Amino acid sequence: MSNFFYVAPEQMIKDRAEFAQKGIARGRSILAAIYDRGVVMVAENTSASLNKISEIYDRIAFAGVGRYNEFDRLREAGIRWADGTGYTYSREDVDARALANYYAQHVGDMFSEGPKPLEVEILVAQLGNQFRATKLYRVAYEGTISDEPHFAVLGGDAETIKGRFAATETSPANLAVTLRHAVDALAGADRTIPVSDLEVAILEDRGSRRTFSRLSDAQVSELLSG
Amino acid sequence: MGLPLFRAQDDPGPSFVHFADAAGLRGPAALDGGAPHATTVVAVRYVGGVVMVGDRQATGNYIASRDVRKIEPADRFTAIAISGSAARGIEFIRMAQLSFEHYEKMTDAALTLEGKANYLSPIIQRNNLSTPLVVLPLLAGWDRGHEMGRIFEYDGAGGCYERQDFATIGSGSPFAESALRLGFRVDLDRAAALELGALALYEAGDNDPSTGGPDFVRNIFPLMVTVDQDGYYELSDDETATHFRTIAERRTASGGVAGSTLR
Numbered sequence: 105m106s107n108f109f110y111v112a113p114e115q116m117i118k119d120r121a122e123f124a125q126k127g128i129a130r131g132r133s134i135l136a137a138i139y140d141r142g143v144v145m146v147a148e149n150t151s152a153s154l155n156k157i158s159e160i161y162d163r164i165a166f167a168g169v170g171r172y173n174e175f176d177r178l179r180e181a182g183i184r185w186a187d188g189t190g191y192t193y194s195r196e197d198v199d200a201r202a203l204a205n206y207y208a209q210h211v212g213d214m215f216s217e218g219p220k221p222l223e224v225e226i227l228v229a230q231l232g233n234q235f236r237a238t239k240l241y242r243v244a245y246e247g248t249i250s251d252e253p254h255f256a257v258l259g260g261d262a263e264t265i266k267g268r269f270a271a272t273e274t275s276p277a278n279l280a281v282t283l284r285h286a287v288d289a290l291a292g293a294d295r296t297i298p299v300s301d302l303e304v305a306i307l308e309d310r311g312s313r314r315t316f317s318r319l320s321d322a323q324v325s326e327l328l329s330g
Numbered sequence: 331m332g333l334p335l336f337r338a339q340d341d342p343g344p345s346f347v348h349f350a351d352a353a354g355l356r357g358p359a360a361l362d363g364g365a366p367h368a369t370t371v372v373a374v375r376y377v378g379g380v381v382m383v384g385d386r387q388a389t390g391n392y393i394a395s396r397d398v399r400k401i402e403p404a405d406r407f408t409a410i411a412i413s414g415s416a417a418r419g420i421e422f423i424r425m426a427q428l429s430f431e432h433y434e435k436m437t438d439a440a441l442t443l444e445g446k447a448n449y450l451s452p453i454i455q456r457n458n459l460s461t462p463l464v465v466l467p468l469l470a471g472w473d474r475g476h477e478m479g480r481i482f483e484y485d486g487a488g489g490c491y492e493r494q495d496f497a498t499i500g501s502g503s504p505f506a507e508s509a510l511r512l513g514f515r516v517d518l519d520r521a522a523a524l525e526l527g528a529l530a531l532y533e534a535g536d537n538d539p540s541t542g543g544p545d546f547v548r549n550i551f552p553l554m555v556t557v558d559q560d561g562y563y564e565l566s567d568d569e570t571a572t573h574f575r576t577i578a579e580r581r582t583a584s585g586g587v588a589g590s591t592l593r
Contacts, residue, residue, distance in 0.1 A: 155438060180436060184334040184433065185332075185334055187346060187349075187435075188353055192331065212332050
C-alpha cells in the first residue's frame with residue numbers, strides 16, 4: 105500500500121504559484137503597448153536568434169517570458185492553430201481572443217493538473233481593423249487571462265515596470281515616444297539597456313496583409329534618438 | 331480546433347502539410363469528375379528575373395469562366411501557376427502559399443527558392459496518385475541567395491526540374507513552346523521577355539480551344555507578372571492590354587500571318 109500525504113488545496117496552489125513565479129522572475133520582462141498606429145512589443149533579450157516575440161498571423165503577435173522551451177512550444181501551437189483555422193475557414197475568422205482563451209485553458213490545466221506548472225507568461229496582441237479592436241491579452245502562469253486596455257507587462261518585475269510606464273505614458277503616443285517610454289520603463293532610473301540587447305517588433309498597417317515586423321538595431325537606435 | 335500541441339517526437343515541424351495531416355484538416359483527394367480545366371501558362375527567364383504569362387479561361391464542356399487567376403504570388407519572391415483541375419489547382423496554390431508562410435513564421439527564416447520547389451514535389455505526387463496529371467504547377471521566382479530568376483517545372487509523378495530558359499504548362503503548351511523556342515535568347519531583358527511571353531500565349535490562345543487568348547470584347551487579358559529583386563509584380567490591365575493590342579494589330583495588318591520576323 106502506498107502512502108499519500110494529504111496536502112490542502114490552498115497549500116498546493118500556493119506552492120505551485122511560488123514555483124512558477126520563481127521561474128518567471130529569473131528572466132527579463134517584456135512590455136507591449138498600443139501606440140497611435142499599432143502595437144509595439146519590447147523585450148530585453150541578449151540573444152539575437154532565440155526570440156521572445158513572434159508573428160502568429162496577419163494581425164496577431166505573440167510574446168512570452170519564462171522558460172524558453174515552454175513558451176516556444178506555445179508559440180508554435182499558436183501559429184499552427186492560426187494557420188489551421190484560417191485554412192479551414194477564412195483569414196478574417198482568425199481571432200486573437202480565441203487563441204488567448206486556448207492558451208489560458210492549457211496553461212491553467214498545466215497549473216492545476218500538470219506534473220509541474222508552466223513557468224511562462226504569454227501575451228497575445230491583435231492589431232484592430234474595421235471588424236475587430238486592437239487588443240492585448242495577457243495570460244498568466246495559473247491560466248488567468250486579462251484584457252489590458254493600453255499596455256501590458258510580462259515577467260517578474262511587472263508591477264514596478266508597469267508603474268514606471270504608466271507615469272510617463274498617459275495616452276497612446278507615436279511609435280518613437282512610446283518606444284522610448286517602454287525602454288526607459290524596462291531599464292529603470294539607474295540602468296540603460298544597450299540597443300543590441302533589445303528585441304523590438306511592431307504590428308502596424310503598411311499596406312500589405314501581414315502587419316508584423318521586427319525592428320532592426322539601426323531602426324531602434326534611430327527611433328530612440330529621434 | 332483546439333490548441334495543437336505535440337510531443338517532441340510527434341512534432342510535425344515547420345511543414346504545414348504535415349501539420350494539416352496530423353491534425354486531420356485534410357481529407358483524401360477527390361477524384362476529378364470532369365471539372366473545368368485546361369490552361370496555358372508560360373514562364374521565361376530574363377537577365378534580372380522571370381516573366382510569367384497565363385490565360386484566364388476555365389473550360390469544361392463549355393467555357394466555365396473567363397477570368398480565372400491561374401498565376402498567384404506564392405510569397406513576395408515567388409510566383410506559382412497551375413494547370414489542370416481548377417478545384418484541385420486552387421487548393422494546391424492555397425497549400426503552397428500557406429506552407430511557405432507557415433515555414434517562415436515557425437522558423438523565423440524564409441525557405442530558399444529551391445526548398446520551395448522541392449516542397450511541392452510530394453504534394454503533386456499525392457495529388458496525382460488516383461488520377462494522373464490532375465494538377466501540374468509551375469514555379470518561378472527570384473532566388474535571393476544566388477541573385478537570379480529561376481524556373482521549376484514538374485512532371486505528373488512529382489519530378490521537379492529546373493529550366494534554364496523557359497517552361498510551359500497546360501493544353502496550349504505545344505503552341506506556346508514553339509514560339510518560345512524560336513524567340514528565346516539568353517540575353518533577353520525584361521521588356522523583351524514580356525513581349526515574348528505575351529506572344530507565346532497569343533499563339534496558344536489562337537490554336538488551342540481550351541486556352542483563352544486576349545478578350546477584346548470584355549477587356550479580359552491574360553495575367554502577366556514579373557519577379558525580380560524587388561519581388562512579385564503584376565502588370566496592370568492597361569499594361570497587359572497594350573501588349574496584346576500590339577500583337578493583335580500586327581496580326582491584323584499581316585492578314586493573320588505571323589510572318590518571317592516571328593512577330
